[in-house]
Amino acid sequence: MTDREAHLKSLMLRGLDGDASAWRVLLTDMGGHLRPFFKRRLFGGATDAEDLVQETLIAIHTKRATWDRAEPFTAWAFAIARYKLIDHLRRQGRRPTAPIEDAAELIADHTVEDGATRHDLSRCLSRLPPRQRALIEDVRLKGLSVAEAADRHGYSVSAAKVSLHRSLKSLVARYAGAPLDAGSSADEDR
Template sequence: MTDRESHFKALMQRGRDGDATAWRVLLTDLGGHLRPFFIRRLFNGGSDAEDLVQETLIAIHAKRATWDSSQSFTGWAYAIARHKLVDHLRRQGRRPTHPLEEASALFTDHTVEEGATRADLGRCLSLLPVRQRRLIEDVRLKGLSIAEAAERHGYSVTAAKVSLHRSLKTLTARFAEPVASTGSARDED
């Protein structure tokens, strides 16, 4: 059993036994894992993430008596979070296009490098006009189809393809390393 699993399990046990402090710590710690989990999977830049966190925490609170203490707590909590996410996507008329990960995805640590990469990517994309930037974010980062993103941003499918191509070409030209001149094409001895 991992340290995180045993930590959550102990808090859950104490919370179910009436320890209000343990329950508050459990919900706070879970919220810290749920936010990035939902933000990475939402199509709107994560603006609904906080609502999903609250819905999930409420469901965990309401269903706490159904958790079997001989089973994994993180797996149980992940199942609830996953169901809340799927319900949310269905309400929006969307279906997940790739499989949702294992329960461990909810409780992965987020590295400093990951945050730095996200910040660098944001700075790169900020060079583009807002409409083009949003199109790239939707298609390349959030996984929307070109047709879905085109409709969302008021493009025809063809115009969206052209815009994506030109935007990516602009970014490539801006950030590609210059090719070093090798001089003559002929090797001289």
């Protein structure tokens, strides 16, 4: 858990338990994280960004009882922010654009939202046996070749390809709701 996540989650827990000062600090800190989140996505709409910050903080406040204390706080909060942004863009009836000269501003540094994505990915991959998970991480996330990853984990190249294919097919089936073929179980550890 990152320091930022731990700090915000602690404030949220204390706020839910009735600590009004912790709640004020949480909303203030979240406002500081939400402003750049919205400004990066609105391309110059500072007024709109501030409106979205306020809407999101109000939604966090009113929906606080729906947050599961066992889950990361920032993932939940930024999901609310994403929905507020999508609603705003739909109301505007346009897609944001930016001049190509400003492309460097579109590439964000690491954000709290990235942590939520990593958490979801880690949770999905945790359902695989350790060797298969490591193989997927090396090939799909770290960019190693299949041959390099096979050598690293004690697979032949063909066995690594089969394991990757079956593992990915299993994950797609599990999360897309499709049934698995009997011969493609991801539980086979090669």
